Amino acid sequence: MLAFIARNMARPARLVKPVSLVKLPGRYLAHQEGLPHFPIPPLQQTLDKYLLALKPLVSQEEWSHTSEVVEDFRTSGVGERLQKGLERRAKKTENWLADWWLQTAYLEYRMPVVVHSSPGVVLPKQDFEDRQGQLRYAAKLIEGVLDFKSMIDNETLPVEYLGGKPLCMNQYYQILSSCRIPGPKRDSVVNYSQVKKPPTHITVVHNFQFFELDVYNSDGSPLTADQIFNQLEKIWGTSLQTNKEPIGILTSNHRNSWAKAYNNLIKDKTNKESVRSIQKSIFTVCLDGPMPKVSDELYKSRVAAQMLHGGGSRLNSGNRWFDKTLQFIVAEDGSCGLVYEHAPAEGPPIVALLDHVVEYTKKPDLVRSPMIPLPLPKKLRFNITPEIKSDIEKAKQNLNM
Template identity: 80%
Template sequence: QCSLTVALILMQVLNTSCEREGLPKLPVPPLQQTCERYLAALTPIVDPEELNHTRKLLEEFQKPGGVGERLQKGLEQRGKKMENWLSDWWLQTAYLDYRMPVVVHSSPGVVLPRMEFSDRQGQMRYAAKLIAGVLDFKSMIDNETLPVEYLGGKPLCMNQYYQVLSSCRIPGTKRDTVVNYTLDKRPPTHITVVHNFQFFVLDVYNSDGTPLTVDQIYIQLEKIWNSSLQTNKEPIGILTSNHRNSWGKAYDNLIKDKTNQESVRAIQKSIFTVCLDAPMPHASDDMYRTRAGVQMLHGGGSRWNSGNRWFDKTLQFIIGEDGTCGLIYEHAPAEGPPIVVTAYLYRKNKQHGSMLNVESLSFFFLFCSMVHDLDMKVSVFSHFGKDFPKSQKMSPDAFIQMALQLAYYRIHKRCCPTYESASLRMFRLGRTDTIRSMSIDSDKFVKAMDDPAKHNIEKVALLDKAVKAHRAYADMAIRGQAIDRHLLGLKLQAIEDLAALPEIFMDTSYAVALHFNLSTSQVPAKTNCVMCFGPVVSDGYGVCYNPMDTHINFAVSAFNSCQHTNAARLAQALEDALLDIKTLLEQTPKVKNWSLMFDS
């Protein structure tokens, strides 16, 4: 399982340059276009009276020489001066200014296929191969030979790959920062390894600069394991799971002690972290997937493995004694796809170099508690995969999103604002924008699906139209023409330029539009894994999926504190919706052009 090479994992490779100069800048969409599309997005989620009020505000906002035009010109000027007009703002507003704990609320986890370790040595051997593989990947970053990825024949920005190693989030009492140590005069040569809540520095390079071999790393991991058998150490890592303001204050106190400061700096500067976890409580195969998802997101609490984490660290690989494997990453520097690619860099190295000593890190413990409110369901939909939507000439992603809309509607009897992540990596320093999966067309489809007065042929026509509308919005989003980041840019430009916010940003409709009851993401991978993350609102769900050829991996999350949401119930409703849509398509005669049917 550990013989995959970097070349096989990375996508289509034609160019080995890591330079961004050939990529276009992120555009600023036309103001009128965004306002029109904003109204369309609001139509199914706000009442007519509120919509009419918002329409009038937008008309006022767009008047020639008015506020909107001035802000638009300011954004366009910013776009000319900067490499990416959005990237700095997005990093600050979406991540570093966000004060909720990164655990569950921000940091995603990835569940990798379960390994079969016959003994503890199997866990150590697997960890050694993983470390060697990531070091091999690091050499491509250091040498600037990381192959460029392509989407539809167009190169993608590779900057995020250069942010995930040797970086860490630093807590503050009001705002956090992210530090990347890759460009230091003496870049880090060590990783951190955590076992039994104890943190260790492991230097992974020989004196001549060559990386340790798998066998050498294995020996060091054995030493770490043997020297950390006592579990009476306090789970200091749980401090990083706290509310950011509280953690910022505790951090300031923690690093007043010189030993603590040196220990914390060693973790922050390390290339990445490896968490050697204790086994989870035994669970059935069905429950195991969910338990594994919980382990990746928060470690199961202080009694289990939450103390085996430093949640501010950008990249933490998790390897459990029982074969539970995956990772968690701090979201500020990168999105999901580069992380998933990095997760599969397992490769055997040459045997070379000398054995290094292991240094134990020590801390003074400050009391911290973590509340477990996460409701999680990780499941495999085994009836079909992306092969079926393709056979119907439908986008698999759009097909799944329509099933998700139907599932939510069946449970809650209403449609809701839905966030789906769209990559902006076609542009320099591009991150994401929002695909608004809830649309006028999806609203019509889900309301018709269970209506006995509607004929199947009409239902299929509405599904076809909704899928095509979703595909069109997704294409628009990856071309930098979606509405959410543009509206955010106009708002932030107003904060910089004006004494007061324009009324459209204080309007009830704007608050409703940003209350994403469904926060979703497709994170496809060539291997059988799934990413998981928490909801973004208290009464919402987080849904991530990896569509394989013949099955789909799903991770659904909610909060136990909300009586209206339930992860297992949505997961079951999603499975039912997928099967019902498949049955509908199979039982309905084919029509050459659905768009001509029931067009209204």
Template identity: 70%
Template sequence: MWGICCRTVVKVGMAKPRHLVKPVSATRVAGRYLTHQKGLPGLPVPPLQQTCERYISALEPIVEVDELTHTKELLDDFQKAGGLGERLQSGLEKRSHNTENWLSEWWVQVAYLDYRMPVIVHSSPGLVLPRMNFSDKQGQIRFAAKLIAGVLDFKTMIDNETLPVEYLGGKPLCMNQYYEVLSSCRIPGLKRDSVVNHAKSLPKHITVVHNFQFFVLDVYHSDGSPLTADQLCVQLERICRASAESSVDPVGILTTQHRDSWAKSYLNLIKDKTNKESVLAIQRSIFTLCLDGAVPQVSDDMYRSCVAVQMLHGGGSQWNSGNRWFDKTLQFIVGEDGTCGANYEHAPAEGPPIVALIDHVVEYTKKTEMVGSPTVPLSMPQKLHFNITPEIKNHIEEAKHSMNVLAEDLDMRVMVFRHFGKNVPKAHKMSPDAFIQMALQLAYYRMYQRCCATYESASLRMYRLGRTDTIRSASSASASFVRAFDDPSKQNTEKVELMEKAVKAHRQYTDTAISGQAIDRHLLGLKMQALEEKLPVPDIFKDVAFAKALHYQLSTSQVPSKTDCVMCFGPVVPNGYGVCYNPMINHINFAVSSFNSCEETNAGQLAQAVEGALLDMRTLLEQTPRAKL
């Protein structure tokens, strides 16, 4: 149940802007990373009574009155002096003194590694970059070569410990996730997956996938210097020539399976020595580059939505779902027609390091091309071979079928809201993120005449090894605002007051969350502490209201980026929506997803409703004198 919280991306809206292409230091600053990490505070354990009170407030807009009364009774019993709540709280506080971060190990385990649904759609986000200026194989190879060089440029900062420290509200952030995204990979297990990181063994290669075939491409010379973009072009051309035919079994599609199914297929696959060596080479690689064919021809309006599907799951077995290794933490995807983006496995990291790396790489690819480098002999990229038994072939066919069912079920709409961006809320002295979140609340209310549990990710990176907590965007203030907005009996001045209160309440909850005082991870910790101490799971976690609180029909995330891109992910419940957005100065990129199998939801309709809500909110502010500040 708690695992559903992981399928959104971290909120990074308040981070200071980065200068993206920094000179890479040639000198290693040994020990800088550890020194920085040790200086960060540990994640606090919020007071028990505070969390219980805030939990009740969070339930008010989404549960019935009788359910709320019952929950209050359960919480009163839970908080009794000398009771179960106090014991669990005490256990958590002891754990916080004895660990670097009392939450992080539990969170990765429960939210990711124990989660058994496929990583595609349900967990791993995709990222859609603007269409690049090429439309043939040669252009694809040239761009991909520069992309590789850009990642290696960023990697040098990680390796040398010269990566600039990020700040939030003047406070330094944990940089650990940057050290987890390269040379790492998820490994399927029968009940729980694991993540391996090979960075310390200094891998020298990336994995390149083309026409469902995998290659090891060494990206460093024997003296440790990286291959130039020109040299990488030569190697990528060799790979494309060596894999011109696509009549092979797409082994990569196995990584799209339900995790238990993939774990069984995986054990079967690596029984063979050749297969095991090939899989290990993929796992050890710095990252994966997927060279795709052109995407299906669609109208300009649907182009970004079509690309989002390619980044999220590859479009099905007939397209590019087999041209991936979805367990790899970082996959860059470059299509022959200029489509470009990424997919990342969520367990090792949140959005910020991925976005920072991609921003850096995109800027790097814009640099003028270097003059041709000296000709040096380059060893042929090594093709990875797989021995496909009839049993493995059956697993591949099953994976194709399951993948296609999921691809058919997902409805993904990317909308570029061009009327305004973060400039408008800022002009009215409102947080752009809170303004957009209230538009989402209004859009949902207009469609369904009710409020729903809404998840937005908040960064806990002010604390050592911090990951995320939940900003609960549905509040009593937001409920009052959306109910009044279309009520003709309400005056505009009152509606604006309610909007301002709702935006302010969201801003306050955001501050609460990033300072480690939100409710969701604390409640998870209390539940996990009960399991750790082999105590009965408290009744508050068996409550109907608790199930409703975790049934996020709106799973949302703001992922700002210097690059004009948008992240995308699937809904976290069958009758829900996934909404990711990137607010730019004068426009906002949205990706909205839902499942076709649910008759209640429709991604296109929600996207239209969000557009209408944003426009109506702006009109209200402009037409109401007291809003003009």
């Protein structure tokens, strides 16, 4: 999925959404508990739809043969037995398909998440006059995401309706403080948003260097854009080296290769703590370096590539942790967007979040925040062994192919 918002739209930028989807005030749980379970279609309906979908894709001879196989499946009793098994499963779960879909469509899929499954979204281009402009916009974006998070936490998000009926809102609770973890045959997803002490930090990446940035004050209130800006300046000032190993590029590799490298990486205590910090963080912000300049005609293609994969190992692909559910990208040249790991959620929660953030970044800061001393952002350290260095080089080669 690629979503584009044009720079010159007269109306406020909106990502494409179903026109019949409406949002109405109401508390999430009040509607959620009354939702029907995911239905199971009758066996005959499933078989008819299967044949109908197959017909344009195969020859008449193949379709006739498949029709005979389907009829045998229906009349032999095998279809009925499997249908009853589905019905038993449906009685025990809210959605009999959800876990199977998650495992089969995403977590067992072994190709890299980069390009193959992680969507990129391009946000309106900004005109930054200098580095401060980039960091101030990033700070406002972070503040906007935290504002959206407060609606999730307080259950004040408008409930989505389709055809006059409320929709399931569970996926809104999966997009923050979550991360994919590689496995040798199947990946997994961890979510820290519902634990006893949820995370209060985000991850910031600059020049391939990762930082843990607390975004809440000691009293639980979120940092203001001014406070976040000052913290981002500290991060920028301590990450000017451009010769650091792009540890994040490991996450772009084939899932089996990355799983092996991951297990090797976290054998080291320091590495393990740094990886856990990234996984637990609410979301990630990538402060990208400039991309090669192109003509206006080619800009959309270039910025789409930047959001999808970072442009290659020599550019910004190492400035990512592609397993992280949400990664917001703010580049020096004003290119902005998002890449998100698809397993925890489908598109609607992401679209709603981005709509909120785009509008939020347009709001002026009416009052300057008092400058309360804040702890320095924590730089996440990685010990690079020769084996890890070799894994990084292989990931670079695979991404650049």
